[in-house]
Structure formats: structure tokens, C-alpha cells
Amino acid sequence: MFIEAVECPDTEFSDRRFLLQSDETLRAILATSAVYALINPMKGTSEADAVATQADERKRTLTSVSQAASTLRSSFQAVRFGQLQVDTLNPVADEISDRIDASPDLFLKVTRLKTKDEGTYVHSLSVSALMMRLARSIGYGDEKARELGVAGLLHDVGKLMVPDAILNKKGRLEEDEKRVVRNHPEVGYHLLKDQESMSELILDVCRHHHEMLDGSGYPHGLKAEQISQEIRLSTVCDVFEALTSTRPYKRPWSNRDALNWMFDRGHLFDKKLVIRLGSIFS
Template sequence: MFIEAMECPNDEFSGRRFYVQSDEMLRAILATSAAYALVNPHKSMVGAGPDTTAGRQAEEQAHTLEVVSQSAHALRDGFAAARSGRFEAGTLGPIADNISDRIEADPDVFLKVTRLKTKDEGTYVHSLAVSALMMRLARLLHYDEDAVRELGVAGLLHDVGKLMVPNAVLNKNGGLDTDEKRLMRTHPELGYRLLRDQGGVSNTVLDVCRHHHEALDGSGYPLGLKAGQISREVRLATVCDVFEALTSARPYKRPWETRDALNWMFERGHLFDKKLVIRLGSIFS
């Protein structure tokens, strides 16, 4: 059938005036917030030529949606294995490869798809998005491919400590109280200890897990490290983590526009590495 219009924001689904040509395209449409789509029955019957650009965009989005969904389920299994002491870091490499392919294909589409995460899968899809951003940024900074993949795994695992934080706190509507904030701030150290005790986890992955909430001026946590004590890899992870959090919908806030998030971070050079913020911004059209 030929779709004339979708009743949803352009930044959620950019396709307009196109043929639905596959089940993947249909799934991409169903994943949006649109309650209605305007179908042109005449064009659907006569088989008028499709809008190939919109069709390609829809297929790209559908493919990315499928990869993100499968990767989120695989990451959930990886987190469960870590909690039970059966974790093997090598099992996450293929997940990193798959999402790296998707963000390389189209960073804007990848970020749009990850914005569709539900409350239950929020931590997993957030970790996928952070991982993909870290790999894309690392390539821009000319890291070799082994290091890129290691950073991808680090991104996947940076929030594994949230397994020990109650869902009532993770998914709370509204701001956290003092005790809840204190509990939330334990997740980097808890995740670090969990991974350290597993064995076979690289120092880079451990550092990213433990220090991704540190800030250049020493105001971060859990150790209050200052600029000279924070590695470039951790700085990279922090920039990607905060950007993804700002541009995502949360129970307590609306998502920020990409430009607003980048500007906010750039203006806070006492917290974030401004050079990395600039390079991160170059990823998006």
C-alpha cells in the first residue's frame, strides 16, 4: 500500500509518501506513536512508482530496529550472566559489532530507533546507544579496531551495576530523594566490583564502568577524580553517556534536542572534555 502521511513527528519516523514494501517496513511503522496513517488506495491499486528515498529510509530504520531489539535481549542475558557469576566478556563482542554497523550506516536513524525504548528495556537500550556512540567517536579519533571494539564492550557494561539498584528507583517518575540518589550513585562501584570479581575483564572496561560519572573538576563520583586522573577513554565514555541520557525521554523529563544537549555540555567544560563534545557533535547531520 502507498502511505501519504504518518501521524507522528518527523524525528520519530521521517518517511512520507512511500510504499510499504516489506514486513520490516510495517514493523517500523508500528513501532512509532502514530495512531493513524493516511493510505492512498488508488496508488496502492495501480502500483504507481514508489518514493525510493523514503522507502530506503524506512527499510534502514526497520533493520536498525530489529538489530537493536535483538541486541537488547542479548545484553539482558549478558547482564544476567554477570549477576550469577557466569559472565564471559567475549560474548559481548558480536553485540558491539552489530550495533557498530548500524550507527555507521546512519547515526541519526540509530539514535531515533533507540529513542523508542520502553521503560523495561531502558537500561539495556541506553547501554547499546552509549556503546555505539563510543565506537563511532573512537573511530573519529583514530583508535585501532581492537580498541574500538574494547570501548564498545565497555559501553555495553558501563551500567551493569544498575542490576543492584531497585527498579522502583531506576524507573521512578519524578526526581529522586536524598536516599534514592545515594543508592543510585552506588552503581558504578557495584558494577566495577561485579566485573572485577568475574575475571577476564580488561582494565579499560573496568575503568569505564567505575569512573563514567567522574567529572573534570572533581565533583563526580564515586571517587571524586580530577582531570589529570581521568583517562581519555573514560572521558569519551562520559560524554557519550551524558549525551544519550539528555537526548532520551525519561520518566521525569522530556528528551532534549541534539543541538541543545551538545551546547549544554560544551558550556560545562569544567565537567566534560570540550574537544570530545565537539567531535561527538560532528557525528550527526
């Protein structure tokens, strides 16, 4: 039931307007001097159903992210040995697409629970889901959106060759360490190029997702007219996910702060895509 108020002093029971969900809370109410409790019969069932639905969705999302991260870890290792069957990632893309469609905010909250060892994999899952959701919002069909989703899953595969000591370093990177990190798109591109049935779009996203509109990105310093909409989309999603995630060297930003920061840097990011990405979240 939904309790609007318990008619007793706040010092005895301070909660107001809440869904009664446990015997413990009921006993706490009964232990007060209250003679009456105001119950809202119109909200009880719907609120309870909403809470139960949210709990179920969270459980499904946690399970999906955990399983997808495990599959992606195996896929990265298959890339290392030239054995990746890229079609095996389609179900992963479909599943995380369903989860972000069901609840974008919840999906991102769940992916924020990643451990240090899962960092690269869950980051890639989140980027993939964002890319698919953003792609569909600007008119891409399901097949193209899924291909972008697989590209998002594989965009950071080059980090396989970056030592964990660098990826997880808490302090500022040295110049030689920066060069190693900045080389991961090129390394990833060459790893993927050796796999069977790898599309040009997936290769392009892997190689160019760190390019910026003003030419200040890497590895090739491409400028606006040289950067396709698909690459711009991947960059916006990748940077947004990085800004809003906890990293060894920083605390997470709020969605709003990350979006505002990116929008204010139209020389780096496509503003229209930043705005559309922001419309995904409540």
C-alpha cells in the same frame, strides 16, 4: 512517481512536491477537478529508492536493537552469577557499530523507542555505539574501539542492584535513594572484577564514567589529570544519551541543545570530544 503539483484548488488537494506511493493518494488526486498534474520524472525513481532504503535500514536497526537488548539482558544476569563470557559481547558491539555507522540519526531514533523495562539495556546499547563511533573519529583502531564498545555495553551493570522503584521514579529522589544510584559504578566495578578475562579498560569505564573534570563527579571525585581520554569519552557519550532520551522524570532534549549544554560546561566535559560527537550527526 514524484508529483511536483496537482493543478487544483488547495481545498481539493493541498499536497505539493511529494512521492506518490499509494493507490489511496492516487484516487484522491483523480477525485479532484485537476486536469493536469506536474510530474518530475528525474526524481521519482531515486526518491522511491531512497524511501525504500530508509525503510529497510529502519527495519534492520529495529531488529538489531531488539536482539542486542535481549542478549545484553542475558549478559547482565550472567554477571550477577559470575558467569559472563565477555567475548560473547563482541558480536553485539559489532552489530550496533554497523547500524550507527549506517545512519547515526536513525539509530538514535530507534533506541528512543525503548520501553520502561528495556531502559538500562537500550541506554547501554546507545552509549556503546556512540563510544565506538566517537573513538574511531578521533583515531582509535577497530580493536580498541570495539573494546570501548563492550565497555559501553557493561558500564551500567551496577544498576542491576538498584531497585526499579528508584530507577523508574518520576519525582525527585530522596537523599538515601540518590546514594543508592550514585553507588552503581562501584557496585558494577566489583561485579565485573569477579568475571573472567575482564580488561582494565572495561573496569575503568564502569567505575569512572560519572567522574567530572572539576572533581565534582563520583564515586571518587577524580580531577582532570586523573581522568583518561577513554573515561572522558565514555562520560560525554553517557551524558549525551541521557539528556536526549526520555526519562520518567524529564522530556528528551534535542541533540543540539544537549551538545550546547555540555560544551558550555567545559569544567565538567572535554570540549574537544563534545565537538567531535556533534560532528557525527547531520
